[in-house]
Amino acid sequence: MENDxxxxxxxxxxFSRRGYDAVxxxxxxxxxxxxxxxxxxxxxxxxxxxxxxxKRESGHLLTAxxxxxxxxGDLVLTLERVVRAYFSVAKQHSTFYRMQLGMYFSPPESxxxxxxxxxxxxxxxxxxxxxxxxxxxxxxxxxxxxxxAVGFLGQINAVIGLYLNNEISLDDLRVYELVHQFMHGxxx
Amino acid sequence: MENDxxxxxxxxxxFSRRGYDAVxxxxxxxxxxxxxxxxxxxxxxxxxxxxxxxKRESGHLLTAxxxxxxxxGDLVLTLERVVRAYFSVAKQHSTFYRMQLGMYFSPPESxxxxxxxxxxxxxxxxxxxxxxxxxxxxxxxxxxxxxxAVGFLGQINAVIGLYLNNEISLDDLRVYELVHQFMHGxxx
DNA sequence: ATAATACTATACCGTTCGGTATAGTATGTC
DNA sequence: GACATACTATACCGAACGGTATAGTATTAT
Numbered sequence: 001m002e003n004d005x006x007x008x009x010x011x012x013x014x015f016s017r018r019g020y021d022a023v024x025x026x027x028x029x030x031x032x033x034x035x036x037x038x039x040x041x042x043x044x045x046x047x048x049x050x051x052x053x054x055k056r057e058s059g060h061l062l063t064a065x066x067x068x069x070x071x072x073g074d075l076v077l078t079l080e081r082v083v084r085a086y087f088s089v090a091k092q093h094s095t096f097y098r099m100q101l102g103m104y105f106s107p108p109e110s111x112x113x114x115x116x117x118x119x120x121x122x123x124x125x126x127x128x129x130x131x132x133x134x135x136x137x138x139x140x141x142x143x144x145x146x147x148x149a150v151g152f153l154g155q156i157n158a159v160i161g162l163y164l165n166n167e168i169s170l171d172d173l174r175v176y177e178l179v180h181q182f183m184h185g186x187x188x
Numbered sequence: 189m190e191n192d193x194x195x196x197x198x199x200x201x202x203f204s205r206r207g208y209d210a211v212x213x214x215x216x217x218x219x220x221x222x223x224x225x226x227x228x229x230x231x232x233x234x235x236x237x238x239x240x241x242x243k244r245e246s247g248h249l250l251t252a253x254x255x256x257x258x259x260x261g262d263l264v265l266t267l268e269r270v271v272r273a274y275f276s277v278a279k280q281h282s283t284f285y286r287m288q289l290g291m292y293f294s295p296p297e298s299x300x301x302x303x304x305x306x307x308x309x310x311x312x313x314x315x316x317x318x319x320x321x322x323x324x325x326x327x328x329x330x331x332x333x334x335x336x337a338v339g340f341l342g343q344i345n346a347v348i349g350l351y352l353n354n355e356i357s358l359d360d361l362r363v364y365e366l367v368h369q370f371m372h373g374x375x376x
Numbered sequence: 377a378t379a380a381t382a383c384t385a386t387a388c389c390g391t392t393c394g395g396t397a398t399a400g401t402a403t404g405t406c
Numbered sequence: 407g408a409c410a411t412a413c414t415a416t417a418c419c420g421a422a423c424g425g426t427a428t429a430g431t432a433t434t435a436t
Contacts (some may be wrong), residue, residue, distance in 0.1 A: 003413085019295045021209030025394060036395075038414055046394065098295065105293040105349070107207045107286065141374065146355075147365070148374060154346025158338045161293070167334075177335065184373035186329065186336060191383085213424060224425075226384055234424065 004042040006032045008053050016099035020050060020112045050115050057096040058119045061089045062126075069126050071133040078130055079179045083156060087170040090160045098164050101157060124149050152182055192230040194220045196241050204287035208238060208300045238303050245284040246307045249277045250314075257314050259321040266318055267367045271344060275358040278348045286352050289345060312337050340370055 010032040014023040025046055029036050043049040068085035071078045090097040103116035127149035135141040141148070155178060162168045198220040202211040213234055217227050231237040256273035259266045278285040291304035315337035323329040329336070343366060350356045 015295075017295050017297045019209060019298045019300075021207060022295075022298055024392070026392075035415055037416095040395070041413065102293045102295055105290045107203075107205055107210075107290055108353075109205045110207045110210060112207075144374075146350075150346045150350055151343050151366075151369065154342040154349075155339050158342025158345075161342075162334075162338055165296070178339075181339065181370075182374065185369070185371045186332075212422070214422075223385055225386095228425070229383060 003032070003034055003038055007034065007039055007042065007049065008056060011049055011053055012057065012095055012099065015050070015053070016095040016102075019102070021110075047111055047115070050111065054100070054115055054119060057093060058100070060093055060096075061086075061100075062119070062122060064089055065123065065126055069130050071130050073137065075130075075134045075138070076179060076183060078134075079152070079182065080175055082127065082130070082152075083175045083178055084172075086156050086160065087163075087175065090163060091170055094164060097160065101161070101164075124153065127153060155182060191220070191222055191226055195222065195227055195230065195237065196244060199237055199241055200245065200283055200287065203238070203241070204283040204290075207290070209298075235299055235303070238299065242288070242303055242307060245281060246288070248281055248284075249274075249288075250307070250310060252277055253311065253314055257318050259318050261325065263318075263322045263326070264367060264371060266322070267340070267370065268363055270315065270318070270340075271363045271366055272360075274344050274348065275351075275363065278351060279358055282352060285348065289349070289352075312341065315341060343370060 007028065011023075011028050014028060014031065025036060025039060028049075029039050039049065043052055064085040065082055068081035069078065100116055100119065103112040104120050106112040106116075124146075128145045131141055131145035131148045135143075135145065159168070159174065159178060160170070163170050168174065195216065199211075199216050202216060202219065213224060213227060216237075217224050227237065231240055252273040253270055256269035257266065288304055288307065291300040292308050294300040294304075312334075316333045319329055319333035319336045323331075323333065347356070347362065347366060348358070351358050356362065
Protein backbone atom coordinates (compact mmCIF):
# COMPACT_ATOMS: atom_id res chain seq x y z
CA MET A 1 0.00 0.00 0.00
CA GLU A 2 1.31 3.41 -0.97
CA ASN A 3 2.18 5.88 1.75
CA ASP A 4 -0.16 8.57 0.41
CA UNK A 5 -3.08 6.16 0.69
CA UNK A 6 -2.06 5.23 4.21
CA UNK A 7 -1.99 8.89 5.16
CA UNK A 8 -5.45 9.47 3.69
CA UNK A 9 -6.84 6.47 5.53
CA UNK A 10 -5.44 7.57 8.87
CA UNK A 11 -6.56 11.17 8.35
CA UNK A 12 -10.08 10.01 7.52
CA UNK A 13 -10.24 7.92 10.65
CA UNK A 14 -8.97 10.71 12.90
CA PHE A 15 -10.91 13.57 11.29
CA SER A 16 -14.19 11.69 11.41
CA ARG A 17 -13.77 10.85 15.07
CA ARG A 18 -12.37 14.05 16.51
CA GLY A 19 -12.61 16.71 13.83
CA TYR A 20 -10.23 18.42 11.43
CA ASP A 21 -9.11 21.20 13.75
CA ALA A 22 -8.60 18.96 16.76
CA VAL A 23 -6.26 16.58 14.93
CA UNK A 24 -2.69 17.70 14.36
CA UNK A 25 -0.47 16.82 11.43
CA UNK A 26 1.96 15.20 13.83
CA UNK A 27 -0.68 12.80 15.07
CA UNK A 28 -1.66 11.79 11.55
CA UNK A 29 1.86 10.90 10.46
CA UNK A 30 2.60 9.10 13.72
CA UNK A 31 -0.54 7.03 13.35
CA UNK A 32 0.60 6.19 9.81
CA UNK A 33 4.13 5.29 10.93
CA UNK A 34 5.61 8.06 8.77
CA UNK A 35 6.95 11.58 9.20
CA UNK A 36 5.78 15.03 8.26
CA UNK A 37 7.90 15.63 5.15
CA UNK A 38 6.20 12.63 3.55
CA UNK A 39 2.79 14.16 4.13
CA UNK A 40 3.93 17.52 2.80
CA UNK A 41 5.50 15.88 -0.21
CA UNK A 42 2.19 14.39 -1.29
CA UNK A 43 -0.32 17.00 -0.16
CA UNK A 44 1.52 20.28 0.32
CA UNK A 45 -0.47 21.33 3.39
CA UNK A 46 -2.97 20.11 5.92
CA UNK A 47 -5.70 21.72 3.84
CA UNK A 48 -4.41 19.93 0.75
CA UNK A 49 -4.66 16.64 2.63
CA UNK A 50 -8.28 17.42 3.50
CA UNK A 51 -9.17 18.26 -0.08
CA UNK A 52 -7.52 15.14 -1.46
CA UNK A 53 -9.42 13.13 1.12
CA UNK A 54 -12.77 14.65 0.20
CA LYS A 55 -12.09 14.17 -3.49
CA ARG A 56 -11.21 10.51 -3.12
CA GLU A 57 -14.09 9.61 -0.80
CA SER A 58 -16.82 11.72 -2.39
CA GLY A 59 -16.46 9.66 -5.53
CA HIS A 60 -18.28 6.73 -3.95
CA LEU A 61 -21.22 8.84 -2.86
CA LEU A 62 -21.58 10.95 -6.00
CA THR A 63 -21.40 8.09 -8.49
CA ALA A 64 -23.85 6.10 -6.40
CA UNK A 65 -26.49 8.83 -6.27
CA UNK A 66 -25.98 9.97 -9.86
CA UNK A 67 -26.82 6.46 -10.95
CA UNK A 68 -29.73 6.19 -8.53
CA UNK A 69 -31.19 9.57 -9.45
CA UNK A 70 -32.02 8.66 -13.04
CA UNK A 71 -35.71 9.57 -13.25
CA UNK A 72 -37.64 7.34 -15.63
CA GLY A 73 -41.22 8.17 -14.84
CA ASP A 74 -41.60 6.72 -11.37
CA LEU A 75 -40.76 9.22 -8.63
CA VAL A 76 -41.25 6.80 -5.74
CA LEU A 77 -38.95 4.28 -7.36
CA THR A 78 -36.31 6.91 -8.01
CA LEU A 79 -36.40 8.27 -4.46
CA GLU A 80 -36.17 4.77 -3.05
CA ARG A 81 -33.12 4.12 -5.20
CA VAL A 82 -31.59 7.40 -3.98
CA VAL A 83 -32.22 6.56 -0.33
CA ARG A 84 -30.80 3.10 -0.85
CA ALA A 85 -27.71 4.64 -2.41
CA TYR A 86 -27.27 6.99 0.53
CA PHE A 87 -27.80 4.21 3.03
CA SER A 88 -25.35 1.99 1.20
CA VAL A 89 -22.59 4.59 1.28
CA ALA A 90 -23.37 5.49 4.88
CA LYS A 91 -22.96 1.86 5.82
CA GLN A 92 -19.91 0.99 3.72
CA HIS A 93 -18.10 4.27 4.33
CA SER A 94 -19.55 5.33 7.65
CA THR A 95 -16.43 7.16 8.81
CA PHE A 96 -16.41 9.25 5.65
CA TYR A 97 -20.14 9.89 5.81
CA ARG A 98 -19.87 11.08 9.39
CA MET A 99 -17.04 13.40 8.41
CA GLN A 100 -18.74 14.99 5.43
CA LEU A 101 -21.98 15.38 7.37
CA GLY A 102 -20.18 17.19 10.16
CA MET A 103 -18.35 19.40 7.70
CA TYR A 104 -21.56 20.35 5.92
CA PHE A 105 -22.78 21.90 9.17
CA SER A 106 -19.44 23.37 10.19
CA PRO A 107 -19.10 27.14 10.62
CA PRO A 108 -19.25 29.19 7.42
CA GLU A 109 -15.75 30.65 7.74
CA SER A 110 -14.06 27.38 8.63
CA UNK A 111 -11.71 25.52 6.32
CA UNK A 112 -13.84 22.40 6.47
CA UNK A 113 -16.97 24.22 5.32
CA UNK A 114 -15.25 25.69 2.28
CA UNK A 115 -13.64 22.38 1.45
CA UNK A 116 -16.88 20.37 1.56
CA UNK A 117 -19.19 22.94 -0.01
CA UNK A 118 -18.59 22.00 -3.69
CA UNK A 119 -19.44 18.38 -2.99
CA UNK A 120 -22.53 19.29 -0.99
CA UNK A 121 -23.79 21.50 -3.81
CA UNK A 122 -23.27 18.70 -6.29
CA UNK A 123 -25.35 16.36 -4.15
CA UNK A 124 -28.18 18.87 -3.94
CA UNK A 125 -28.14 19.57 -7.66
CA UNK A 126 -28.46 15.88 -8.43
CA UNK A 127 -31.51 15.64 -6.17
CA UNK A 128 -32.99 18.84 -7.58
CA UNK A 129 -32.66 17.28 -11.01
CA UNK A 130 -34.93 14.44 -9.92
CA UNK A 131 -37.70 16.79 -8.84
CA UNK A 132 -37.31 19.00 -11.90
CA UNK A 133 -37.74 15.99 -14.15
CA UNK A 134 -40.61 14.66 -12.08
CA UNK A 135 -42.39 18.00 -12.39
CA UNK A 136 -42.81 17.29 -16.09
CA UNK A 137 -45.17 14.48 -15.12
CA UNK A 138 -46.57 16.01 -11.93
CA UNK A 139 -47.21 19.69 -12.55
CA UNK A 140 -47.97 20.49 -8.92
CA UNK A 141 -44.33 19.84 -8.05
CA UNK A 142 -43.14 22.61 -10.34
CA UNK A 143 -40.98 25.35 -8.86
CA UNK A 144 -40.41 23.58 -5.57
CA UNK A 145 -37.41 21.48 -6.53
CA UNK A 146 -35.02 23.20 -4.10
CA UNK A 147 -37.46 22.89 -1.20
CA UNK A 148 -38.01 19.22 -1.91
CA ALA A 149 -34.37 18.41 -2.46
CA VAL A 150 -33.35 20.09 0.77
CA GLY A 151 -36.18 18.61 2.80
CA PHE A 152 -35.59 15.14 1.42
CA LEU A 153 -31.86 15.35 2.09
CA GLY A 154 -32.62 16.66 5.56
CA GLN A 155 -34.70 13.60 6.33
CA ILE A 156 -32.13 11.22 4.86
CA ASN A 157 -29.37 12.75 6.94
CA ALA A 158 -31.52 12.78 10.07
CA VAL A 159 -32.06 9.04 9.69
CA ILE A 160 -28.41 8.38 8.87
CA GLY A 161 -27.49 10.44 11.92
CA LEU A 162 -29.49 8.01 14.04
CA TYR A 163 -27.73 5.11 12.36
CA LEU A 164 -24.28 6.61 12.99
CA ASN A 165 -25.17 6.88 16.68
CA ASN A 166 -26.17 3.22 16.71
CA GLU A 167 -29.82 4.00 17.45
CA ILE A 168 -31.28 2.30 14.37
CA SER A 169 -30.25 0.11 11.47
CA LEU A 170 -30.61 1.00 7.80
CA ASP A 171 -32.71 -1.62 6.04
CA ASP A 172 -35.28 -1.82 3.26
CA LEU A 173 -38.15 -1.10 5.63
CA ARG A 174 -36.48 2.15 6.62
CA VAL A 175 -36.11 3.07 2.95
CA TYR A 176 -39.80 2.49 2.36
CA GLU A 177 -40.84 4.42 5.48
CA LEU A 178 -38.71 7.41 4.59
CA VAL A 179 -39.90 7.73 1.01
CA HIS A 180 -43.51 6.91 1.86
CA GLN A 181 -43.61 9.57 4.53
CA PHE A 182 -42.01 12.08 2.23
CA MET A 183 -44.55 11.37 -0.49
CA HIS A 184 -47.74 10.85 1.51
CA GLY A 185 -47.19 12.29 4.97
CA UNK A 186 -47.43 10.57 8.29
CA UNK A 187 -51.09 9.56 8.44
CA UNK A 188 -51.33 7.07 5.64
CA MET B 189 -22.42 45.14 31.12
CA GLU B 190 -20.58 42.54 33.15
CA ASN B 191 -17.34 41.17 31.83
CA ASP B 192 -18.52 37.56 31.95
CA UNK B 193 -21.43 38.47 29.67
CA UNK B 194 -19.09 40.27 27.30
CA UNK B 195 -16.88 37.20 27.13
CA UNK B 196 -19.85 34.94 26.39
CA UNK B 197 -21.06 37.28 23.66
CA UNK B 198 -17.67 37.43 21.97
CA UNK B 199 -17.16 33.67 22.28
CA UNK B 200 -20.57 33.04 20.72
CA UNK B 201 -19.78 35.30 17.80
CA UNK B 202 -16.37 33.73 17.18
CA PHE B 203 -17.37 30.09 17.75
CA SER B 204 -20.39 30.34 15.47
CA ARG B 205 -18.34 31.83 12.65
CA ARG B 206 -15.13 29.82 12.79
CA GLY B 207 -15.71 26.95 15.19
CA TYR B 208 -14.70 26.11 18.74
CA ASP B 209 -11.36 24.50 17.94
CA ALA B 210 -10.25 27.17 15.51
CA VAL B 211 -10.75 30.04 17.97
CA UNK B 212 -8.13 30.51 20.68
CA UNK B 213 -8.70 31.79 24.19
CA UNK B 214 -6.36 34.68 23.46
CA UNK B 215 -8.49 35.84 20.56
CA UNK B 216 -11.66 35.76 22.66
CA UNK B 217 -10.29 37.93 25.45
CA UNK B 218 -8.68 40.35 23.01
CA UNK B 219 -11.96 40.74 21.17
CA UNK B 220 -13.60 41.44 24.54
CA UNK B 221 -10.93 43.96 25.56
CA UNK B 222 -9.95 41.83 28.56
CA UNK B 223 -7.23 39.37 29.54
CA UNK B 224 -7.04 35.66 30.11
CA UNK B 225 -7.16 35.57 33.92
CA UNK B 226 -10.58 37.22 33.76
CA UNK B 227 -11.88 34.47 31.52
CA UNK B 228 -10.38 31.76 33.73
CA UNK B 229 -11.79 33.43 36.82
CA UNK B 230 -15.33 33.15 35.53
CA UNK B 231 -15.26 29.93 33.56
CA UNK B 232 -12.28 27.89 34.74
CA UNK B 233 -11.40 26.56 31.30
CA UNK B 234 -12.18 26.94 27.63
CA UNK B 235 -14.53 24.00 27.92
CA UNK B 236 -16.25 25.67 30.90
CA UNK B 237 -16.77 28.76 28.76
CA UNK B 238 -18.40 26.65 26.07
CA UNK B 239 -20.71 24.96 28.54
CA UNK B 240 -21.76 28.23 30.15
CA UNK B 241 -22.45 29.58 26.69
CA UNK B 242 -24.61 26.63 25.69
CA LYS B 243 -26.48 26.79 28.98
CA ARG B 244 -27.28 30.48 28.63
CA GLU B 245 -28.31 30.38 24.99
CA SER B 246 -30.17 27.08 25.01
CA GLY B 247 -32.63 28.60 27.44
CA HIS B 248 -34.24 30.64 24.69
CA LEU B 249 -34.73 27.66 22.45
CA LEU B 250 -35.87 25.15 25.06
CA THR B 251 -38.43 27.40 26.75
CA ALA B 252 -39.78 28.41 23.36
CA UNK B 253 -40.33 24.85 22.14
CA UNK B 254 -41.55 23.53 25.49
CA UNK B 255 -44.30 26.12 25.36
CA UNK B 256 -45.03 25.46 21.69
CA UNK B 257 -45.08 21.69 22.11
CA UNK B 258 -48.14 21.60 24.38
CA UNK B 259 -50.40 19.15 22.56
CA UNK B 260 -54.06 19.94 23.02
CA GLY B 261 -55.73 17.74 20.47
CA ASP B 262 -54.65 19.39 17.22
CA LEU B 263 -51.39 17.93 15.88
CA VAL B 264 -51.11 20.29 12.92
CA LEU B 265 -51.55 23.30 15.17
CA THR B 266 -48.95 22.02 17.61
CA LEU B 267 -46.40 21.30 14.91
CA GLU B 268 -46.95 24.72 13.38
CA ARG B 269 -46.33 26.30 16.76
CA VAL B 270 -43.17 24.24 17.15
CA VAL B 271 -41.86 25.25 13.73
CA ARG B 272 -42.70 28.89 14.44
CA ALA B 273 -40.77 28.62 17.73
CA TYR B 274 -37.76 27.17 15.95
CA PHE B 275 -37.90 29.78 13.22
CA SER B 276 -38.23 32.53 15.78
CA VAL B 277 -35.13 31.45 17.70
CA ALA B 278 -33.22 30.84 14.48
CA LYS B 279 -33.98 34.41 13.42
CA GLN B 280 -33.46 36.18 16.73
CA HIS B 281 -30.43 34.14 17.79
CA SER B 282 -29.06 33.08 14.43
CA THR B 283 -25.44 32.99 15.57
CA PHE B 284 -26.34 30.66 18.42
CA TYR B 285 -28.54 28.50 16.25
CA ARG B 286 -25.75 28.09 13.71
CA MET B 287 -23.35 27.14 16.46
CA GLN B 288 -25.55 24.51 18.11
CA LEU B 289 -26.50 23.05 14.74
CA GLY B 290 -22.85 22.65 13.81
CA MET B 291 -22.04 21.12 17.17
CA TYR B 292 -24.87 18.62 16.90
CA PHE B 293 -23.16 17.20 13.81
CA SER B 294 -19.62 17.50 15.13
CA PRO B 295 -17.50 14.36 15.55
CA PRO B 296 -18.55 12.02 18.35
CA GLU B 297 -15.31 12.30 20.33
CA SER B 298 -15.05 16.07 20.09
CA UNK B 299 -15.58 18.41 23.03
CA UNK B 300 -18.33 20.26 21.20
CA UNK B 301 -20.35 17.11 20.62
CA UNK B 302 -20.27 16.10 24.26
CA UNK B 303 -21.11 19.62 25.37
CA UNK B 304 -24.14 19.99 23.09
CA UNK B 305 -25.50 16.47 23.43
CA UNK B 306 -27.63 17.01 26.58
CA UNK B 307 -29.42 19.96 24.98
CA UNK B 308 -29.98 18.09 21.73
CA UNK B 309 -31.50 15.17 23.60
CA UNK B 310 -33.79 17.51 25.47
CA UNK B 311 -35.03 18.98 22.21
CA UNK B 312 -35.77 15.56 20.79
CA UNK B 313 -37.56 14.41 23.91
CA UNK B 314 -39.84 17.42 23.79
CA UNK B 315 -40.75 16.65 20.20
CA UNK B 316 -41.20 12.96 20.94
CA UNK B 317 -43.64 13.98 23.65
CA UNK B 318 -45.82 15.66 21.06
CA UNK B 319 -46.08 12.53 18.94
CA UNK B 320 -46.61 10.30 21.96
CA UNK B 321 -49.52 12.44 23.07
CA UNK B 322 -50.90 12.69 19.56
CA UNK B 323 -50.85 8.91 19.27
CA UNK B 324 -53.59 8.79 21.91
CA UNK B 325 -55.88 10.41 19.35
CA UNK B 326 -54.34 8.91 16.21
CA UNK B 327 -53.54 5.28 16.88
CA UNK B 328 -51.63 4.75 13.65
CA UNK B 329 -48.88 7.05 14.93
CA UNK B 330 -48.16 4.77 17.88
CA UNK B 331 -44.62 3.52 18.36
CA UNK B 332 -43.12 5.82 15.76
CA UNK B 333 -42.48 8.85 17.93
CA UNK B 334 -38.69 8.73 17.62
CA UNK B 335 -38.87 8.35 13.86
CA UNK B 336 -41.24 11.26 13.56
CA ALA B 337 -39.39 13.50 15.98
CA VAL B 338 -36.09 12.93 14.20
CA GLY B 339 -37.54 13.32 10.73
CA PHE B 340 -39.44 16.44 11.65
CA LEU B 341 -36.38 17.98 13.31
CA GLY B 342 -34.34 17.01 10.26
CA GLN B 343 -36.68 18.92 7.99
CA ILE B 344 -36.78 21.93 10.30
CA ASN B 345 -33.01 22.09 10.45
CA ALA B 346 -32.69 21.60 6.70
CA VAL B 347 -34.91 24.62 6.14
CA ILE B 348 -33.15 26.69 8.80
CA GLY B 349 -29.87 25.70 7.19
CA LEU B 350 -31.07 27.30 3.97
CA TYR B 351 -32.09 30.40 5.90
CA LEU B 352 -28.70 30.66 7.58
CA ASN B 353 -27.08 30.57 4.15
CA ASN B 354 -29.35 33.40 3.00
CA GLU B 355 -31.11 31.24 0.44
CA ILE B 356 -34.63 31.64 1.81
CA SER B 357 -36.54 33.60 4.42
CA LEU B 358 -38.50 32.11 7.30
CA ASP B 359 -42.12 33.25 7.12
CA ASP B 360 -45.58 31.89 7.85
CA LEU B 361 -45.88 30.37 4.39
CA ARG B 362 -42.74 28.36 5.03
CA VAL B 363 -44.18 27.16 8.34
CA TYR B 364 -47.33 25.98 6.60
CA GLU B 365 -45.40 24.27 3.79
CA LEU B 366 -43.13 22.41 6.17
CA VAL B 367 -45.89 21.08 8.41
CA HIS B 368 -48.23 20.36 5.53
CA GLN B 369 -45.62 18.35 3.72
CA PHE B 370 -44.73 16.47 6.86
CA MET B 371 -48.37 15.61 7.47
CA HIS B 372 -49.64 14.97 3.94
CA GLY B 373 -46.63 14.44 1.71
CA UNK B 374 -45.63 16.36 -1.36
CA UNK B 375 -48.49 15.73 -3.76
CA UNK B 376 -51.38 17.41 -1.99
C1' DA C 377 -8.97 50.93 60.26
C1' DT C 378 -8.81 46.24 58.87
C1' DA C 379 -9.57 42.23 56.82
C1' DA C 380 -11.77 39.48 53.49
C1' DT C 381 -13.66 38.98 48.82
C1' DA C 382 -14.00 39.66 43.96
C1' DC C 383 -11.96 40.74 40.09
C1' DT C 384 -8.15 41.87 36.58
C1' DA C 385 -3.36 42.84 34.51
C1' DT C 386 1.62 41.48 33.67
C1' DA C 387 4.34 38.06 32.54
C1' DC C 388 5.25 33.61 32.11
C1' DC C 389 4.80 28.16 31.89
C1' DG C 390 5.49 23.83 28.93
C1' DT C 391 3.49 21.93 24.85
C1' DT C 392 1.84 21.66 20.42
C1' DC C 393 0.73 23.89 16.20
C1' DG C 394 1.55 23.87 10.81
C1' DG C 395 5.43 23.89 8.09
C1' DT C 396 10.44 23.42 6.32
C1' DA C 397 15.79 23.23 5.47
C1' DT C 398 18.88 19.71 4.98
C1' DA C 399 20.51 15.38 4.06
C1' DG C 400 19.99 11.57 2.77
C1' DT C 401 18.26 6.68 0.26
C1' DA C 402 16.42 4.17 -3.15
C1' DT C 403 15.20 3.48 -8.24
C1' DG C 404 15.56 3.98 -12.99
C1' DT C 405 17.93 6.25 -17.27
C1' DC C 406 21.54 7.26 -20.19
C1' DG D 407 29.60 5.37 -13.67
C1' DA D 408 26.91 9.66 -13.65
C1' DC D 409 22.71 11.84 -13.07
C1' DA D 410 18.00 12.91 -12.33
C1' DT D 411 13.72 11.81 -9.97
C1' DA D 412 10.96 10.35 -6.18
C1' DC D 413 10.51 9.78 -1.74
C1' DT D 414 11.53 9.95 3.48
C1' DA D 415 13.99 10.88 8.10
C1' DT D 416 16.31 14.15 11.47
C1' DA D 417 16.03 18.20 13.41
C1' DC D 418 14.43 22.46 13.57
C1' DC D 419 11.50 27.08 12.86
C1' DG D 420 8.48 30.92 14.87
C1' DA D 421 3.97 31.28 16.46
C1' DA D 422 0.12 30.01 18.89
C1' DC D 423 -1.99 26.87 22.06
C1' DG D 424 -4.50 26.36 26.91
C1' DG D 425 -3.47 27.60 31.37
C1' DT D 426 -1.33 29.90 35.67
C1' DA D 427 1.69 32.26 39.48
C1' DT D 428 1.97 36.61 41.21
C1' DA D 429 0.67 41.01 42.27
C1' DG D 430 -2.14 44.04 42.40
C1' DT D 431 -6.94 47.17 42.69
C1' DA D 432 -11.33 48.04 43.93
C1' DT D 433 -15.50 46.97 46.92
C1' DT D 434 -17.66 45.34 50.92
C1' DA D 435 -18.21 43.72 55.74
C1' DT D 436 -16.71 44.14 60.38
